[in-house]
Amino acid sequence: MPRSIPIGFLIYPRVTQLDATGPAQVLSRVPGAEIHMVWKNTDPVETDSGFSILPTIGFDECPPLDVLCVPGGTGQRVLMQDETVLAFLRRQGRQARYVTSVCTGALLLGAAGLLRGSQSACHWAFREELRAFGAEPVAERIVRDGNRITGGGVTAGIDFGLLLAAELAGEDAARSIQLFLEYDPQPPFDSGSPEKAGEKLTAAVRAGFS
């Protein structure tokens, strides 16, 4: 029996669900992994994609996590000033083996004071905001700084999940998960970064955020 590895994703109203469901799919196959979707209570949480996820556990019942992961989403702006959420992140962040985020989840880790002095990834359109929290933005898909592992925008969570799977269970296990998930990406277009998408499209997508 592998030892149990509690892995917790913060979920919240208007979370970008793939930020959490992508790495949750990957990490759920790590031997011993126990996936938690954590919120203040266990009422259904409406995601950004038109459906709701049921939290598995509330803040107060959540065990000490080996991996704390904070996904992004438009709903996080409110949370950045929510003392109950920030206190939960600080409490878990103090003892977790890995303190992690996907997309703009890094800003929420930052608001909790968990990225001070750390190099960090974030969604391309929001990366510079990390500086307000004493973190150093890095334009890479996954950034590791000590036990902080942060991913770029949304789909970076799958690459992040595989990297973390290798940390937790070894490279062979991670490769097996990759094959199981048939993760041999073939995007039909090549517009996945501002550099590749070009200025016009980037400006249009950026305008949609404000």
Place this chain on the structure above:
Amino acid sequence: MPRSIPIGFLIYPRVTQLDATGPAQVLSRVPGAEIHMVWKNTDPVETDSGFSILPTIGFDECPPLDVLCVPGGTGQRVLMQDETVLAFLRRQGRQARYVTSVCTGALLLGAAGLLRGSQSACHWAFREELRAFGAEPVAERIVRDGNRITGGGVTAGIDFGLLLAAELAGEDAARSIQLFLEYDPQPPFDSGSPEKAGEKLTAAVRAGFS
């Protein structure tokens, strides 16, 4: 106002959640998209990843779908003999503009008689089973045959989602979604297909399925 585009994912106990949540994230950003997670009733559905999704609507209340999408999962073996599920798929499949699947969801479309004579993709380990339903397996990530669009294993759903987004809203819209999702994949390993993973790893992963 763009016209409304109802897009329905079948969900069910032990669904491979990323098969549905990946393309749902992509397609939720298509102008006018209305995402439905459909099951027999609206009780929470336990996924394969340790958490539950709340169906948005039951079979009987589900409107005629523009896009019917069937994800895979270990739970589908039971459904392949479930007349209530097969009848729902047939009813929606008759009138949907696109009849689609991700991963082993193709086998369930096949069991409903919706892939007879069609070329089809499927998860690499289960592809040959399509023949039993009169479909022709194709070793590609996305296969289009008339209004049937089928994806390979799990993560193929994101590539599939972008292709379908371009069908529904044009290539510019799909490229914008790709940039929003920062879908510029950089897998940390290169084991996403049997050819890349090699015989030993492939045999080990295949053994895990039986």
